[in-house]
Amino acid sequence: MKPAAPTPSARSDALFKRGLDRLNADKTMHAEALLREAVDADPRHADAWHQLGVVLARQQRHAEGEQAIRRALALSESGTYRRDLAWTLLWQGRDEAAVEAYLSAVLQGVREARLFNNLGNLLKKRHDLADAEAAYRAAIETDPAYAFAIGNLAVLLSEAGRDEEAEACFRRALDLEPQAANLWQCYGAMLEHQHRLDEADAAYARGGRWEAVQYVRRRLAHWTGLEEIDQAALAMIASGAAEHLTPWSLLGMPTLTPEWHREAGRRFAESRWRGELAAAPMVARGAGLAEALAAFEAGGRLRIGYLSADFYDHATLRLLAGVLELHDAARFDIHLYSYGGVAPDADWRKRIAQWPVTIHEIDTLSDAQAAARIAQDGVHLLVDLKGYTTGARLGITALRPAPVIVSWLGYPGSLGAPRLADYLIGDATATPPVTASHYSETLALMPHSYQPSDHRRSSATRPTRAEAGLPARGFVFCSLNQTFKLNAGIASIWCRLLAATPGSVLWLLDPGHERARANLHAFFAQHGVAAARVIFAPRVPQSQHLARLPLADLALDTLPYGSHTTGSDALWAGVPMVSAPGRLFAGRVGASLLRAVGLEDLIARDLDAYFQIALALANDPAWHAKVRERLARARGNAPLFDTARFTRDLERLYVAIAARETQSVGDRAPVVIVD
CATH class of the missing domain: 3.40.50.2000 (Glycogen Phosphorylase B;)
Structure with a gap:
């Protein structure tokens, strides 16, 4: 008698087990093939669909992984499935959906330190700080040796000004993981913020964070041995070990080239906003600009959005205030999206109130919520004023909430990641056309200087040389x-x-x-x-x-x-x-x-x-x-x-950028120049 042929479920189970073995051995392509056979043999095999989703996600195919896990959930509700669904959503930049999936997993009894840590990161990102702290503490309670959750809690406490608690957490995390470069980097950042620069130097060096070491030493005018430290920082970029390296801190290095600076920006963006960069754009590039320009030419207005944390900062105001005050309100509908600070004093608050702009306070919104607000407002051209400077939220621009995005003023360099900005505003001296290859953005050149000036800035009474601490004579x-x-x-x-x-x-x-x-x-x-x-x-x-x-x-x-x-x-x-x-x-x-x-x-x-x-x-x-x-x-x-002249030139540049976006790619000039 011949042996009975295996039933589809038995064959599916065998394929599933073999696929799971291959997945555990990191043989992802072989695992995928076996798991696909398993679900073909038995389309109702929920575990096979789940693990197929996991193997697809491990190959960075997160949308496909999501769909496979949703097939599993349609067959059988599971906290483990919800946990891994959250993972695929996280990597697609769909933070709110990921939070919901993580919370559902917790409600179904999944208690894993990594889950709580990831949930804490997402809650912190959307500024839900109390719940983020609770999530980090749940991760630590689940696994008291989970150093990275302890470090994340330390960062949250530090940013909240709870310095003693933050330092205790950092020390506990570093006792557990003394070789963790990222923990030393975060600890050094806290020390630097507290102006404990010598200690910050030592912490950064302990973690091999040479780009941070060189920056702190330059702050201290400690120039001995900097050549070797600079070379170590550049080697981090070359080796790909510089994911968390902040590109702005590199600018004082004499050996830094424009090419390496752009590369540092690319690596930083792809590590910091991987999910957002992978998410579907909220607004397609160029969408609606032809219609907007036609309406503009018929007397309508272009809607320009400015995005920054610094609208109320003195340093930014003394550059930007005049432009915002002098924009032509009849032709341009100006919106300010502010995520930090308050007006510095009563005089400035009075002046800001007279600007022909609409101000949106978005500091309490997550990046996704802020991007959605900008998209809903129908901004035609979004201008990011921060780049990689302190406090920037490029996760907003990574989600593409406008048909064209411009980088201007705050950060003197390329962001490196094309999705973060389409254009960079410069001028023919600061950003000559021959340097176009140094930028992931298209250069958009002002006719004189890219830097504005406030026509209404004033000074106090001039002191004497003696009052200023200067000698009575001498150059x-x-x-x-x-x-x-x-x-x-x-x-x-x-x-x-x-x-x-x-x-x-x-x-x-x-x-x-x-x-x-x-x-x-x-x-x-x-x-x-x-x-x-x-x-x-x-x-x-x-x-x-x-x-x-x-x-x-x-x-x-x-x-x-x-x-x-x-x-x-x-x-x-x-x-x-x-x-x-x-x-x-x-x-x-x-x-x-x-x-x-x-x-x-x-x-x-x-x-x-x-x-x-x-x-x-x-x-x-x-x-x-x-x-x-x-x-x-x-x-x-x-x-x-001449602030009025600068503002008119800037407005013409905005129109030229929008017009360029309506042309076919082959017809676009490489650089936009306002003559």
């Missing part, structure tokens, strides 16, 4: 940039200038840290410059800062990360600046500002020429006086200070 070189922009190379040139200009002094912004002050004095002393000739300017309110600036005779730009608002402030105050263009966007802004104010002759071809120009200005009073006269005249008519 005053100044560089009131943040300390991390300084370095041994540029400071050595300043030493030569001081040596060649008897009686001169160097005026620097106070670093705000005693170790940094000591390091700077030690460096200059090693180069023969007495401590009395290096004077630190205290940090003061903006009106007082603008009032004291004219006491300086010459501003000295920095490289590789140059003067941005610092340079604009100096020029507005009538202080000439000498600059040399660097390789990076961040190092070419000074040259852009000088060109826009008509002082191209102060743009040096290299650092040797930079020294010669600065020396000549310091030692030729007649030429120096003529340059200051030219700058004083420029205050009334130069493009750099």
